[in-house]
Amino acid sequence: MSKNVLVLAESKDGELRNVSFEVIAAGKKIAGEGSVKALLVGENVASFSEQLIQQGADEVLVAEHSDLKTYTTDAYKQVLLQVIESESPDALLIPHTSSGKDLAPRLAAKLSSGLVSDVVDIEEVGEEVIFTRPIYSGKAFEKKSVSSGLVFATVRPNNIAALEVDSSRSGETKEVSVDLKDLRTVIKDIVKKTSGKVDLAEAKVIVAGGRGVKSADGFKPLEELADILGGAVGASRGACDAEYCDYSLQIGQTGKVVTPELYIAVGISGAIQHLAGMSNSKVIVAINKDEEAPIFDVADYGLVGDLFDILPILTEEFKKVKAGA
Amino acid sequence: MNIFVVMKRTFDTEEKVEIKDGRVDEEGAEFVINPYDEYAIEEAIVLKEANDGEVTVVTVGDEEAEKELRTALAMGADKAVLLDTEDLDDEVDHYTISEMLAAYFKNQEFDIILGGNVAVDDGAGQVAPRLAELLDINQLTTITKLDIDGTKATVERDVEGDVEVVETELPLLVTCQQGLNEPRYPSLPGIMKAKKKPLETLDLDDLDLDEDELEAKTKTVDRFLPPEKQAGKKLDGEPAEQVEELIKLLRTEAKVI
Numbered sequence A: 001m002s003k004n005v006l007v008l009a010e011s012k013d014g015e016l017r018n019v020s021f022e023v024i025a026a027g028k029k030i031a032g033e034g035s036v037k038a039l040l041v042g043e044n045v046a047s048f049s050e051q052l053i054q055q056g057a058d059e060v061l062v063a064e065h066s067d068l069k070t071y072t073t074d075a076y077k078q079v080l081l082q083v084i085e086s087e088s089p090d091a092l093l094i095p096h097t098s099s100g101k102d103l104a105p106r107l108a109a110k111l112s113s114g115l116v117s118d119v120v121d122i123e124e125v126g127e128e129v130i131f132t133r134p135i136y137s138g139k140a141f142e143k144k145s146v147s148s149g150l151v152f153a154t155v156r157p158n159n160i161a162a163l164e165v166d167s168s169r170s171g172e173t174k175e176v177s178v179d180l181k182d183l184r185t186v187i188k189d190i191v192k193k194t195s196g197k198v199d200l201a202e203a204k205v206i207v208a209g210g211r212g213v214k215s216a217d218g219f220k221p222l223e224e225l226a227d228i229l230g231g232a233v234g235a236s237r238g239a240c241d242a243e244y245c246d247y248s249l250q251i252g253q254t255g256k257v258v259t260p261e262l263y264i265a266v267g268i269s270g271a272i273q274h275l276a277g278m279s280n281s282k283v284i285v286a287i288n289k290d291e292e293a294p295i296f297d298v299a300d301y302g303l304v305g306d307l308f309d310i311l312p313i314l315t316e317e318f319k320k321v322k323a324g325a
Numbered sequence B: 001m002n003i004f005v006v007m008k009r010t011f012d013t014e015e016k017v018e019i020k021d022g023r024v025d026e027e028g029a030e031f032v033i034n035p036y037d038e039y040a041i042e043e044a045i046v047l048k049e050a051n052d053g054e055v056t057v058v059t060v061g062d063e064e065a066e067k068e069l070r071t072a073l074a075m076g077a078d079k080a081v082l083l084d085t086e087d088l089d090d091e092v093d094h095y096t097i098s099e100m101l102a103a104y105f106k107n108q109e110f111d112i113i114l115g116g117n118v119a120v121d122d123g124a125g126q127v128a129p130r131l132a133e134l135l136d137i138n139q140l141t142t143i144t145k146l147d148i149d150g151t152k153a154t155v156e157r158d159v160e161g162d163v164e165v166v167e168t169e170l171p172l173l174v175t176c177q178q179g180l181n182e183p184r185y186p187s188l189p190g191i192m193k194a195k196k197k198p199l200e201t202l203d204l205d206d207l208d209l210d211e212d213e214l215e216a217k218t219k220t221v222d223r224f225l226p227p228e229k230q231a232g233k234k235l236d237g238e239p240a241e242q243v244e245e246l247i248k249l250l251r252t253e254a255k256v257i
């Protein structure tokens, strides 16, 4: 029972994303006596190697090239294929992020392999690796295995706990040669809407506002609360449609799917399409003046009342908690 | 311009999901066009209006999917194609579906293929990128803007909330994200016209495929509902009292702060 696992690490704005550590932890679950190798792809990424080793990687492979600075399908696919060819892993785990979702199915097709997408749990049953994933927007789950090809999955951020940092760990870092050709996508511009903010997909805490927040200004107290909690601000489509905030914050069936430890829904009714994006959050708090609002059906803790009364008090109290009271 | 849309019939998102004999119970459920595929159909029609051309919608499924194909025709697509799974085993996966689509597209001339970025039932988003790979064409996923000028495509993508502006050449496969457009509703004349538009059904023989080549590469061992959530607590009292209670519970019971 031993597998050599290759995992893809991902960095953003000069930092490793937390999901990189989570795919390592996921890899450890199935490696047994085998090893977990982490692959870093980018322009200047070699310096992340030590962090990956301290978080459990046995070896780090580094693929650097100026054409790998920003993800494109062709370039990343070529790198992955080259590494798979040279390392012949038994299993491959990729973050279920924008780029992972774009890349993994393409690789699977090229390798003629099965692929299990958006995995939230991994277990080994005998020789078989069983993946759990949500279906129907989290209203149900399925367990799947790959019956032909690599043991191949994309792993949803924020679900498989990263390992503790172990600074005594050591491991090899190996450069891989990169040969890129026929890149068909040219990146013209990237308009940052999220920089400096906690990534919604990886946030441990999300404070989300709905139409009840009533204005763009009404979102400011939510931002303050999110800052105090080290979290991110999200929104319902109602709030986005009303132009209180950008669509990049939308959570739900047609927005982001999130699973933070704490989700605070403020002035959100809890329409089924909104629940689709957040109902698997670990703890849900709802603030709504309508006692009958469906959000209370999924909330662990419900505060019935006017959000404009409750939010300032809540923010003050959290400030005290965080100040170490 | 030859414009194609790959679409899927899905469970209406409002439906309650029940599991029966290890499968999602579809008895009596409403079905719709996958909402993301509606963006693809709309964009295809807009492209056709601007560039002249023809829109063909393609789905893999059984004859029940004819209803959703007719809806797409009523929206303004010109032709529909059903790749029939009747001859297949129960367990089909993204491999199977994408191979069937690829077999179909290998005999077509296409400039662009549009699809949704994910299907709301299965939620995997594998089929479109797999298809692009099998056809050896470029792909751009989760697009929110599409401009085509001759053979050049300028596209905006939603990348984790940021907007990426990219250029590439046709032929191309794109997957559509919310924000791209507002799908139209079929008009009454549209519905009437749709009845007379061509809807072709192709089976494995027509696609020159063998059942054995299409065997799924994953297997589903279980389907289940999430554990029933315990009824939440509604906190009582004045705002200050509710907040105090909440903080206590978050610390001692939920242990998240």
Ligand SMILES: Cc1cc2nc3c(=O)[nH]c(=O)nc-3n(C[C@H](O)[C@H](O)[C@H](O)COP(=O)(O)OP(=O)(O)OC[C@H]3O[C@@H](n4cnc5c(N)ncnc54)[C@H](O)[C@@H]3O)c2cc1C
Binding pocket: A209, A210, A211, A212, A213, A235, A236, A237, A238, A239, A250, A251, A252, A253, A254, A255, A256, A266, A267, A268, A269, A270, A271, A272, A273, A274, A277, A287, A288, A289, A290, A293, A305, A306, A307, A308, B035
């Ligand atoms: C195909 C499709 C896809 C969709 N996708 C999404 C999606 O991805 N995400 C999404 O969120 N929605 C989505 N929707 C929309 C969804 O159906 C709802 O319309 C939307 O979620 C409602 O947003 P809301 O809760 O902010 O607004 P509302 O439903 O208007 O609710 C506002 C809430 O605020 C409360 N409130 C008002 N004032 C106060 C106050 N002073 N204090 C406390 N509470 C107050 C009200 O009691 C009410 O419950 C989709 C719909 C469709 C048809």
